[in-house]
Amino acid sequence: MQFTSERRLDDGVLEREFTLDEIPGILWTPASVSPPASEPVSASAPVPLILLGHPGGLGRMYPRLVDRARHSAAEGFASATIELPGSGDRPRSAVAEQARADLRRVLAAGEPVGDEIVDRLILPLVEQAVPEWRTTLDALLALPEIGGPVGYSGGVIAIGTRLAVVEPRISAAILFAGSFVPRALFEEARQVTIPLHVLLQWDDEGNDRQAALDLFDAFGSEEKTLHANMGGHTGVPRFAGDAAAQFLTRHLK
């Protein structure tokens, strides 16, 4: 993990860009564990970490990511994210580009989105992204200012679901039920046992509400909560974001 830039936000949060195996990422740490160079290094204990998921495109998603990171820092958490395969400045995959083109064509024609397209679009993304997040987690947890526990929050729900199954260091997850779910993921969902907080935008135009409800039903976790709200895909109300943050605070502190 190589830090490539560093800047201080006005609330004292330290924002560092990094690359890891040529994947760009961003790490935000609260002022308590990242004081300015002019001050003595704090004796604070290492802080818990939240992995911030997103739909791909760090540049485009930056304003929302930094907003989430600042709120997490105020709760005493570090946050980190990496670019998804095939998004932002990362190389495109011919398979994914073809699947996206097919999806756009189907949506433009008003046809239902078949399982076959969803599988081509999502499964390779999950296969590639999940090991990258795990490698990133290795590197982040090796930093002295970051400890555990680790939470995961948002982004492509298929990636969050797979991570919740395979990565034992993640102890609670916020999942955003707003993207396509391959059929195969429903079986994996039954293997999830960590506490889950699932966000669903009830009138999300491009999302299959019934599939989201079915996925929520499938999760094996003893503690799972569904918060459904109005406001469309990108209109998660501030109070719903606050409630999700409270869920992670409850489980990571």
Add this chain to the structure above:
Amino acid sequence: MQFTSERRLDDGVLEREFTLDEIPGILWTPASVSPPASEPVSASAPVPLILLGHPGGLGRMYPRLVDRARHSAAEGFASATIELPGSGDRPRSAVAEQARADLRRVLAAGEPVGDEIVDRLILPLVEQAVPEWRTTLDALLALPEIGGPVGYSGGVIAIGTRLAVVEPRISAAILFAGSFVPRALFEEARQVTIPLHVLLQWDDEGNDRQAALDLFDAFGSEEKTLHANMGGHTGVPRFAGDAAAQFLTRHLK
């Protein structure tokens, strides 16, 4: 409204039983607006009010009601409740008793609960209870220590839905999607416009989950939130109760 008993809880909350038109009820007010007789009357402004719904049977429900009232008092709210028609010490109705017997028979036989039984069970209850709650609200708002705004919380969802439509003094409502909903109520639900916070116990044995989701979908409110949790009908997690309380605090303060 006649107060029939008065006692002070250990957190300073004043609990008063009352009767109104022979209907028993309980009012809880925070210490700030109901100081002990030995202290000067506080100059505090009148407090907002939460009407506490329940499934009927004040005696049986008392432990949970007083718990909710104490939490509300800590937020600076008065709370009040009245007995439902045909429950507790109130006279039984032959129609309701017959409907309940028919319901028990159908459930024991493992048969689906038909609309006809639900209508006989719930519609007369709504018709009688809603005017009683409104009369109670008149009397409560006439007390100097109680102002507005007014919230409604829990109990029979058909009563809460009707109240949300017909009672303009209620400005926000928590509804518990855990009881039968007559078909006619779905049309009324579309007329609800106040902010709603709907609680659903996902694995509630005796409850029709799909009907609850359909009802949530039907509500006309621009702000409506569904919180679904594990734990069976009576197992609403503490954090879900806290989130519901936060919803009312957000809207009544």
